[in-house]
Amino acid sequence: MDGVHDMGGMDGFGKVEPERNEPVFHHPWEGRVLAMSRAIGVFRAWTIDTSRYAIELMAPSFYLTRSYYEKWFVRNQNLLVERGLIDADEVAAGRALRPAKNLTRGPFALADIEKVTKRGSYSRPATAPAQFKIGDRVRTKNIHPKTHTRLPRYARGRVGVVERLHGAHIFPDSVAAGKGEDPQWLYTVRFDAQELWGADTDAKLKVSIEAFEPYLEHV
Amino acid sequence: MAEHDHDHDESSHLSEVELRVRALESILVEKGYIESAALDRIVELYETKIGPHIGAQVIAKAWSDSRFRQALLEDASKAVATFAPQVGNVGDHLIAVENTPQVHNMIVCTLCSCYPTDVLGLPPTWYKSFAYRSRAVKEPRAVLADFGVALPIETEIRVWDSTAETRYLVVPMRPAGTEGWSESQLAKLVTRDSMIGAGMAKNPSEVA
Numbered sequence: 001m002d003g004v005h006d007m008g009g010m011d012g013f014g015k016v017e018p019e020r021n022e023p024v025f026h027h028p029w030e031g032r033v034l035a036m037s038r039a040i041g042v043f044r045a046w047t048i049d050t051s052r053y054a055i056e057l058m059a060p061s062f063y064l065t066r067s068y069y070e071k072w073f074v075r076n077q078n079l080l081v082e083r084g085l086i087d088a089d090e091v092a093a094g095r096a097l098r099p100a101k102n103l104t105r106g107p108f109a110l111a112d113i114e115k116v117t118k119r120g121s122y123s124r125p126a127t128a129p130a131q132f133k134i135g136d137r138v139r140t141k142n143i144h145p146k147t148h149t150r151l152p153r154y155a156r157g158r159v160g161v162v163e164r165l166h167g168a169h170i171f172p173d174s175v176a177a178g179k180g181e182d183p184q185w186l187y188t189v190r191f192d193a194q195e196l197w198g199a200d201t202d203a204k205l206k207v208s209i210e211a212f213e214p215y216l217e218h219v
Numbered sequence: 220m221a222e223h224d225h226d227h228d229e230s231s232h233l234s235e236v237e238l239r240v241r242a243l244e245s246i247l248v249e250k251g252y253i254e255s256a257a258l259d260r261i262v263e264l265y266e267t268k269i270g271p272h273i274g275a276q277v278i279a280k281a282w283s284d285s286r287f288r289q290a291l292l293e294d295a296s297k298a299v300a301t302f303a304p305q306v307g308n309v310g311d312h313l314i315a316v317e318n319t320p321q322v323h324n325m326i327v328c329t330l331c332s333c334y335p336t337d338v339l340g341l342p343p344t345w346y347k348s349f350a351y352r353s354r355a356v357k358e359p360r361a362v363l364a365d366f367g368v369a370l371p372i373e374t375e376i377r378v379w380d381s382t383a384e385t386r387y388l389v390v391p392m393r394p395a396g397t398e399g400w401s402e403s404q405l406a407k408l409v410t411r412d413s414m415i416g417a418g419m420a421k422n423p424s425e426v427a
Contacts (some may be wrong), residue, residue, distance in 0.1 A: 005331065007330075007352040010353040011353070016350045016354070016362055017348070018345045019343070019345065034262070035257075039261065077243055091246070094242035100252055107253060109257055110257045118308040120384075121311045122384040150382045154356065166385055169383060204373065205375070206378070207377075208377070208378070
């Protein structure tokens with residue numbers, strides 16, 4: 001979706017302000033939100049792309065004014081309710097009102113801790129040969145799906161070069177739409193910045209994205 | 220310290236979001252989905268165990284051992300997994316990219332906040348900021364200036380936008396004047412920001 005989350009190339013957000021000696025969490029509740037997100041992740045009640053899409057669906061005014069972990073919290077709570085793991089009246093009451101739904105991969109206990117510190121694997125066997133090879137010139141498609149995609153706006157309809165091939169991966173656009181993993185080849189596609197931002201741009205700048213095969217066409 | 224261990228007196232000062240977070244945790248615990256002790260442990264892991272010191276050890280080894288450096292650049296997940304037990308939890312598709320006098324690499328996630336958490340821990344706030352996400356792919360030299368970094372005009376800047384489940388780690392240039400340093404000495408020069416490409420490794424004089 002063409003949402004406010006797709007920020008590459010926007011102006012007006014000001015300087016980047018690194019914080020010296022930044023704590024891992026600025027408030028204890030942020031740590032609880034992060035930990036709940038990781039613990040819930042073990043249930044596999046939804047995927048990483050579903051959780052990204054849930055944040056993208058937040059109203060732009062909310063997205064732009066709420067903190068990172070507040071958005072995570074709202075996302076978690078909304079998805080828990082949507083998937084029937086908790087109920088809206090329980091959220092309103094602030095306590096459990098009925099027994100848990102049976103989880104196929106839960107509950108999350110201390111013994112499961114190793115599972116949350118390792119990033120998941122999104123590689124899957126390919127279902128067809130790769131259409132592009134390293135060194136190929138490719139054009140990204142000019143697509144504007146209303147649903148989740150990982151092709152940023154600034155890199156649509158642009159010509160670049162395939163630099164790396166990463167095997168086949170779960171296709172976010174499909175899985176977030178509830179249409180299954182539909183594994184697709186994943187490439188690193190490199191663009192000259194002038195192709196992205198015009199002739200006035202730094203000629204010594206190159207930018208790459210990770211592009212799934214359905215985003216690409218032959219030039 | 221976990222927030223549910225705080226004194227009750229403090230609850231009157233809690234923000235609305237903090238109260239809502241507590242309520243959600245209570246519901247999940249009461250229903251038996253999670254244990255609070257497990258959440259405590261996750262917080263503790265990210266506060267004390269999983270952080271940029273892991274990446275710094277990897278970089279220091281790459282600076283010291285040319286075979287490891289080559290293995291890291293070829294397959295960083297494999298190289299890091301075989302390097303040390305404390306980083307055995309490295310995920311798939313970790314990719315190391317090396318800075319040289321000719322090319323400076325920078326990592327961003329314009330769409331959300333993708334980050335190599337297994338080797339760098341949780342991302343700093345600036346990495347998740349709208350300013351960094353919007354500007355890194357368009358005016359990285361100006362972004363570097365915000366960090367006090369000025370690269371020669373002839374240095375190519377290469378920005379990697381992490382739009383999939385691949386995760387990038389920058390191998391910064393080894394500072395001059397560190398010949399003969401041990402890996403543990405070298406690791407002290409490797410900052411988190413230098414492994415994202417928003418900074419350089421420290422000079423020897425900064426850690427004397």
